[in-house]
Amino acid sequence: MVNIIVLLLVGLMGLASSVNAAGFRLAEQDAKATGMGNAFTAVADNASAVWYNPAAITSLEGTNVSLGTVMIMPTMEHKNEVGSTATDEIKKVTHTPPHFYATRKLSDQLSFGFGVNVPFGLSTEWEKTANTKYVATKSEVQAVNYMLNGAYKLGDKLSFAAGLSYVSVNATLNSMASPTLEAKLEGDGHGIGYNAAAMFKASDKLNFGVNFHSKVRADLEGSLTTTAATPVKTALTLPDTLQIGVSHQCTDKWLFSVEADYTDWTTYRSIVIHRKSDNAVLSTAVKNWKSVWAYRLGTEYKYSDTWKFRAGTFYDNNPVQEKYFETRVPDTDRVALSVGAGYTKGSITVDVSYMYLIFKERKITDSIQDNANQLNGKYNSTAQLPAITVGYKF
Numbered sequence: 001m002v003n004i005i006v007l008l009l010v011g012l013m014g015l016a017s018s019v020n021a022a023g024f025r026l027a028e029q030d031a032k033a034t035g036m037g038n039a040f041t042a043v044a045d046n047a048s049a050v051w052y053n054p055a056a057i058t059s060l061e062g063t064n065v066s067l068g069t070v071m072i073m074p075t076m077e078h079k080n081e082v083g084s085t086a087t088d089e090i091k092k093v094t095h096t097p098p099h100f101y102a103t104r105k106l107s108d109q110l111s112f113g114f115g116v117n118v119p120f121g122l123s124t125e126w127e128k129t130a131n132t133k134y135v136a137t138k139s140e141v142q143a144v145n146y147m148l149n150g151a152y153k154l155g156d157k158l159s160f161a162a163g164l165s166y167v168s169v170n171a172t173l174n175s176m177a178s179p180t181l182e183a184k185l186e187g188d189g190h191g192i193g194y195n196a197a198a199m200f201k202a203s204d205k206l207n208f209g210v211n212f213h214s215k216v217r218a219d220l221e222g223s224l225t226t227t228a229a230t231p232v233k234t235a236l237t238l239p240d241t242l243q244i245g246v247s248h249q250c251t252d253k254w255l256f257s258v259e260a261d262y263t264d265w266t267t268y269r270s271i272v273i274h275r276k277s278d279n280a281v282l283s284t285a286v287k288n289w290k291s292v293w294a295y296r297l298g299t300e301y302k303y304s305d306t307w308k309f310r311a312g313t314f315y316d317n318n319p320v321q322e323k324y325f326e327t328r329v330p331d332t333d334r335v336a337l338s339v340g341a342g343y344t345k346g347s348i349t350v351d352v353s354y355m356y357l358i359f360k361e362r363k364i365t366d367s368i369q370d371n372a373n374q375l376n377g378k379y380n381s382t383a384q385l386p387a388i389t390v391g392y393k394f
Contacts, residue, residue, distance in 0.1 A: 023265055023289065023319050024141070024329060025241070028070040028355065029099050029117050031387035035340020035353030036298025037312020039257040041245035042209035043298075044199070046349070047101035047391055050113035052243075053211045054149035054161035055199040057103045057111045061393075065102045068351075068389030071095065072122060074381065076330060080131040081377040088130040095122055097142075099389070113149040113163075118142060119213075120238055124328065128176060132327045132374045137182060138174040139328045143167055143218075143238060149195070157201045165193040169218045169236060173328075177226050187222020189236070205249040215240045215267050221276060231276035240264040245296075252302070259296040265289035265319035287324050292317040298338075310340040310353065325367040330379045332362040340387075347393045355385040 030048035033040035040048075044056035047066040072095040078088045097118035105111045123140035126132060149163030170188045177183040193216035200208040216238040223229045245259035268289040274281060298312035318331040325331075340353030359381040367375045 023239075023263065023268075023292075023331060024120055024122060025239075025263055026070075026072075026097060026119055026121055027261070027294070028385060028387065029119065030066070030101075031068055031070065031340060031351040031353045031389035032310070032342060034070055034355055034385065034387045035310035035312060035338050035342075035351070036257060036300060037296045037314045037336060037338050037355075038261070039245060039247075039259040039296035039298035039312055039314070041211050041243040041259055042199070042207045042247035043245075043255070043257050043300075044209065046351075047103050047113075048099070048115075048389070050101040050103060050115035050147065050149055051099075051117060051119075053197045053199055053209045053245075054113050054163060054195070055151050055159040055197040055211075056209065057113045057149070057161070058105070058109070058151045058153040058159040058199075060103050060111065061105055063102070063104050063394040064391065065100075065394075066349075066389050066391035067098070067100050068387065069096045069098050070353075070385055070387040072097070072383060072385055074122075074383040076124070076379065076381040078126075078130070078132065078327070078330070079378040079380075080374075086131070088126060088132070091125045091127075093123070093125070097121060109153045111151045111153075113147075113151065113161075115145075115147045115149075117145050117147075119145050124330075126327060128182060131377075133176040135326055135374060136173075136175050136328045138172065140173075141169065141171040143169045147195070149197075151197075159199045161195075161197040163195050165195060165213070165216065167191050167193065167216045167218060167238065169220060171220065171222070181226060183224065183226045185222055185224045185232075187220045187232075189218040189220035191216040191218035191236075191238070193238075207247045209243075209245045209247070211243045213241045215264070233274050233276045234271055237267040239267045239291075255300040255302075257296075257298045259298075261294040261296060261314075262291065263294075263319070264291045266291050268319075288321060289319040289324070290321065292319045306344055308342040308344075310338075310342070312336075312338045312340075322364060323366055323368050325362075325364050325375060327375060330362070330381070332360050332379065332381070334359045334381075338385075349391040349393075351387075351389045351391070353385075353387045355387070357381075357383040357385070359383075 044053040120143035151161035247257040296314035338355040
């Protein structure tokens with residue numbers, strides 16, 4: 001029983017299929033930003049600034065709201081090199097994590113923003129007959145983030161913001177305990193974090209932005225079920241993130257933005273498993289993920305007051321070292337290409353975008369996350385991310 005608990009819970013920090021950001025982070029949280037390759041920290045000119053750079057909400061007049069989703073459609077395959085030589089694939093599922101933002105300008109200096117999104121999550125589901133079935137079958141998580149920010153404008157050029165986040169985590173983790181018995185884990189928990197941001201308008205054309213989100217520790221409790229239920233618990237720490245960006249309005253028509261994005265995955269060093277009844281340590285699993293940078297570039301072309309067109313790209317490094325590789329997070333470096341468009345009519349704005357992720361093939365030969373080299377082989381992934389966000393200004 002202890003081995004089954006360890007097998008399931010050591011992956012709790014790595015539940016997602018890592019199809020659109022390093023590890024299991026979901027960087028895409030707005031259709032306009034996604035169309036610009038997420039190079040949006042120094043732009044942040046709509047309600048999603050609540051997430052991308054809340055200091056920028058001081059430039060939004062009145063009340064602004066937006067609602068949408070960045071859909072995620074991943075594919076992933078594992079070409080086995082041990083045991084069965086068949087190729088395993090994850091089940092094809094379309095994920096629709098939502099986002100909602102609202103801002104309100106109270107005075108020339110003071111603004112507030114509220115948002116709900118899913119910055120960490122997704123899922124993978126391998127067949128119960130897959131070569132890696134004893135490592136993972138179904139893995140699913142949602143980290144829903146509720147945030148409240150206040151922003152203050154200091155003079156004509158500089159704005160600051162700070163806020164709090166409440167994160168609710170729900171998780172399901174399965175793996176095969178035997179050829180015919182699947183072990184299932186369901187759990188939930190929550191944590192509190194904070195964020196800070198700044199926007200500096202050096203001129204009418206040049207902006208500098210910085211945005212920081214703190215790590216969030218969530219204590220999780222759940223029930224592991226094989227032939228009977230066993231209460232267990234652990235802790236999950238979501239990483240710090242930092243974005244630094246520059247945007248330049250080169251002409252009346254063309255806007256360009258560049259950004260460096262840092263994720264501090266050193267928060268994921270190990271997972272300590274406790275028995276809930278007496279808090280005894282059942283096991284400590286070492287993960288040793290590394291911190292990584294992503295580099296982003298985006299552009300927007302203003303065709304008219306009604307239509308705008310966008311494009312972007314980024315290169316994202318992955319945090320998972322080969323010796324700690326596992327199929328709950330079969331991560332690898334990737335490049336993204338995106339396009340998008342925005343339509344404005346009166347108080348309504350509709351933004352749409354499409355992103356395609358190109359993953360580098362990863363070959364695993366010496367992972368220590370399983371006992372029979374079941375994880376060895378080649379992993380290939382792709383992902384498509386269509387998005388839509390609808391905004392309204394009061």
